[in-house]
Amino acid sequence: MSDAQTQLEIDREKGNFRYDVDYEFDAGTGLTEKTIDYISGVKGEPDWIREFRKDALKKFLEKPMPTHWASKDLENIIFDNIRYYLAQGQKPKRSWDEVPDEVKKTFERLGIPEQERKFLAGVEAQFDSEAAYSNIKEAVGKQGVIFVGSTEGLKEHPEIFRKWFGKVIPTGDNKFSALNSAVFSGGSFIYVPPGVKVSHPLQAYFRINAENFGQFERTLIIADEGSEVTYMEGCTAPKFDTATLHSAVVELVALKGAKIQYITVQNWSNNVFNLVTKRGLAMEDAEVKWIDCNIGSRLTMKYPGVVMKGRRARGEVISIALAGDGQHQDTGAKMIHAADETTSNIVSKSISVGTGRATYRGLVNVPRHLKGCKNNTECDALLINSNSRTDTYPAITVRGTGNACQHEASVSQVSEEQIFYMQQRGLTEAQAMSLSVNGFVNDLVRQFPMEYSVELKRLIDLEMEGSVG
């Protein structure tokens, strides 16, 4: 297959715009205790949160950068140059008309309110540090479902929020979870009461508008016994000359018999360091499923995990990563089996285009004296150009005689014969390539809601343009 200039900018155009915004709140650059006092003060937070943040800052400063296994590119993040909190206002608007014009225009260009009207049960739109708009359909709200920003969740529903906040992902889990815990702002808080099945997805949309900015949203979803919810998040940022940091923490709690499906379609511009910690806790007969699609960013490090704490709990990670020129998608999954008869499934597909690098890093752990635990992992990588790169680093630990794990990974390229065959039937080489790549991820894309699978196919088409020839 011949090398070619990839035209990765094309797909960025949809998100590559920004407006000049007069920010009412700005914590300035750099991170000290003063930054935390500023954020806590602006938000009017209780003392326990302020202390939580300060303790997290200590942990962040103490922890070394993970360089013994992680990409050296992390060393290029200059924490002192980042603005940790930027907002226009504190309270999210309930009506679209009240949203400031430049913010409204941003989300309208991205098609967010339109999607809400079409099929969503609720939507929250975060602009830099705070939710700009948050609404839930009346019918869903009446069922007792809470869907608000994390700041609001903390204030209005402390009895549920505090019980689970920071419990799935402890502050010191890693350097970036500590950073998020110190300066978090925005993100979603969702509570689904027992037995309630939210029929349509809830959606959040995260938008970085400002330069030299760090977005640190914090999401906590609790699905009470027997409930079901699907949450979808989308992310974009315009392209700046300087690097931008996105470091979220997402905690999911699926109580007995509950099901949470968390879908991410991330399309960051190629200056974004996307360093995210995501983990779910699944109690007895509960299920946590991560569907994760990573396109764009300069470096993504994200390994969604599930701790299967209750008997017969189930964890699943389905992921697609597309690494374009100069990008590194370091993604994977963690499955921690902590009860009998728990099962987990990981399916990961990656595509490396141009000088793009896709890495799968996995962890499966079955401790001793558990019985009937099963894990299946499949990783497939597709290389498009001769200078593309892919790596696979799974780590599987199994103890005891009652469990079974299997891992399989393969690396291949688009078959020249297949491309030739399609060209014979009138497709251009690029069309043939897109079709092949879409075929490669098709069985996973089918698991996405219709709107997302259409968008994904289109994004892949755009990414593949110019990758051949």
Next chain:
Amino acid sequence: MIMATAPVSGVPLMEGALVEGNWPEWFVASRQRGWEDFQRLPAPAAKDEKWRFSNVKALALDGFRYPAAVTDASALVERSVGLGESAARFVFGNNRLLSATAPAADLVKAGLVVMTLEEAATKHADLVQKHFMAQEAKLGSAKYAALHRSGPVSGVFIRVPKDLIVEKPIEIFHWVEGENSAVFPHTLVVCERHSKATVVDCFRSADDAAAFVCGVNDLVVEDGAKLNYVGVQQWSAGTTAFHLNSTTVGRDASCLGMQVNLGGKFVRNESYSRMVAEGARSDMLSVNIASNEQMIDQRTFQDHAKPNATSDLLYQNALTGKGRTVFSGVIRVEPGAHKTDAYQKVRNIVLSDDAEANSMPGLEIEADDVRCTHGATTAQVDDRELFYLQARGIRPETARQLLVMGFFNTVLDRLSDTTLRGHIETLVDKRLATALRS
């Protein structure tokens, strides 16, 4: 120039590099550098990715000594029962040569060289200097490779000349004897163009004492040549052992390397195989039984430097008692190494609740037109299969042993020499019987 160095029997391992023997100047200088490197290089730490899941606490070297000569050399030679027939046979004990059966006259006449490394360091200085530890130890044990280089290396140099086919295996025994003895076995094989040979290294303990082993083998398989190498490790239950293997495979050449681990307390196997020309093939195989509190820690690297080469790795572990295994392997395809066909598989069969299998198969691919796959499985003996055998009158423990041997046979069947295969199978079967009943 030959330099004689002072004997150091009984000197603690951590105190110096010089040992007895007659070694040329270049070797003594290399040994001194090895000692300096050993002191300079940091000890592995638990957080080191190359030591993930391993037990770095097992690496304390205090107390181990360069040992005195074995007490009864002839008894050990007598106990060195292996294949029955071999092309040459060397027996070492506590770093010293105990017995040597040279190859038959016609093979010597044809150019086959099998001699101690010490003798070869002078007589075949060019070849030994060129290939002795030429590959850097990249898989985590550089410090221990340096220790080996500085230590009283004992072992064999084999040169199979161009076009010569050596039918019978060359057999080497390394014994360790005495409490806290440290031995440094080394095998250097150069198979020249279109030659063919089989080499079997047998590593054994003369008693139950704790020992330290730091072994290296360098295998060089030149264009069109074929080498089969089998290392059978049966160290005592108190032994800490390093076995660092390096293989270089040339154009249209092939190397089958098999590691059989049946003993030891902490055993670290590092196998680095580099395909340096088109058409090269490397088969990397291993059979391991980890029981009681044994840890078998294996790191492998299939390095594809050139296009159109093949590598195939199959490691199989059976774990009983509190046995632990670690497998960490990487298939690396360097930029431009197109048409690479590489495979890697580790299979674990866990036979007790306290056993632990860690698998880290890995891929690093920088060329697009390749076929690279890997897999890892961990499971236990299938109850239905056990039931089936028991229903036919086979006792449960025998049935279990049969099933695990069946599991191992997929690896052992890759040995085409039936005598060698039968010999290894007997050793594995015997060890398995003990492990399953412990």
